[in-house]
Amino acid sequence: MRTIILFLCFISLLPTYVFASNNLMLDKVEIKQYGHTPIPGPLFLNNKKLQELIKEIEKKVAIEPKNAHWSEDNELIAERPGRMLDKQAFQVLFRSAFYDGSIKQITVPTMPVYPSVDRALLEEIQARELGSYVTYYKKENKERAENIALAAAAIDSHVIFPGEVFSFNEIVGERTVERGYKRAPVIVKGELSEDIGGGICQVSSTLFNAVDLKGIQIVERYAHSRRVPYVPEGRDATVSWWGPDFVFKNKYNQPVLIRAHAKNGRMVIRILSSESVVPFTGNDS
Template sequence: MKFIILILLMLLIPLNDTMANDKMAEDHTLTLNEEEIKQYAYPFIGTPFINEDKLHYLIEDLNEKVYKDPINAEFDEMGEIIQEKSGIELDENKFNTLFRTSFYAGDDMEIEVPKQPIQPRVDSELLAEISVQEMGSFVTTFKQSNVERTHNIGLASEAINDYVVFPGERFSFNEVVGERTEERGYMRAPVIVKGELAEDIGGGICQVSSTLYNAVDLKGIQIVERYAHSRSVPYVPPGRDATVSWWGPDFVFENMYNQPILVRAKADDGKMIVTIYSSDRVEYASDE
């Protein structure tokens, strides 16, 4: 009975940090030695068994250590394409095989944690191909003297710039731009709340979503979700706006073309410009 209680108590001990001292070379290579591997055994006498819960936490921890986001190809300020970069993640299948083989082998063995590349969504070849034909464009203006609002418009424009929407894929403004917070650089600026002017974090980004809405108003783009402000706004004609809020309305559209579309957005010199591009082979499915 005491032996069983001892086992249960040891199972409740959280994953210790001995593995945090892995040998990490300048190329971020991680290794596990035999002593580190054997700590993931149940405290049974005789043939060892792997504690799968602890191994699961180990895999999560290793992936956090090696993970690196891929970077999509994009345009620089001169219009030249910046090459994409692959990301890195833990090769879980290979790691599981190596870990279990080493664990049950019982000899002096060291594992080099296996990694695999993560390919970016957009490479330079694709970006070059879908930036050929202009599909639509729209321009709105804003007062640069309103520094906070101008700043927010610039941040949201950068978030949607060079974004690629693949055939059949939906674009969500809130998902792509993300939450508008002070931590992410957004500032307090005028917004419309229930028909009244107020100030809130991220004020001004509705001009970005509204400009985008007018630019993607094309026969091959299906507007899935759009909401109008509770009062007219000065930067677009009546009924041509698209209000957004992190905890409320979103602007969503779906690409119905046979090719990806590219969103180019820029806020400069008092102008908010959104232009939509695609391949010279772009077609709307209903035209076939």
């Protein structure tokens, strides 16, 4: 079990955190700050203040796990576990230290948080290609090309487990300047305009054509208000952060993997899985 040492000193009513030796501890002086005496008598634990402390410590010790993934150089990067506060164990330790005068200090307990996708899984589910699609764009249009590359990188290495739903907007996230997206041409109500993230509809449209498979259920897809040049008519999938999304569901018996790559004017998406992959049968919805 991995822990972080933290000495909490109260200045007025606010704790000051000091890190040392990669562990987090609370000393007796800090612990006693969470008591109250409503009437003359013994000190009682203030549960409301304790819950506020727990929320604060949760933020301090939390490390998000990272899934295994492929780098830009196509190197398979192993997963990295994260951690979270063990709230139940912490409350037991805290209450014991509060009421037991012999306990001078407690170590904050944490527990590991494991990623959902590890290296072994990625290696297994790249054995069989289920579908693929290629589209082309003008690399000279640097802003649009950068947007396409960013969105492609966001969905690359993503795994959709059996019965799980994939949302393009959820996985790619909001297209903002802070995240590197540029202003580029978009279609708004049938007219060409410019907006942040212009061009990513080529990624969603390429993905739609790649996942148009027997074991994939298209849940949500919208066409542009005018024809786009990178896919045949009727084969596009427009997306917008505050509007249309592209959503599909994995109805195979195995996880499916998205590999997406955009470089030098060529956008490629491949859909992969294990050798034993078959579509679900029956009336499952």
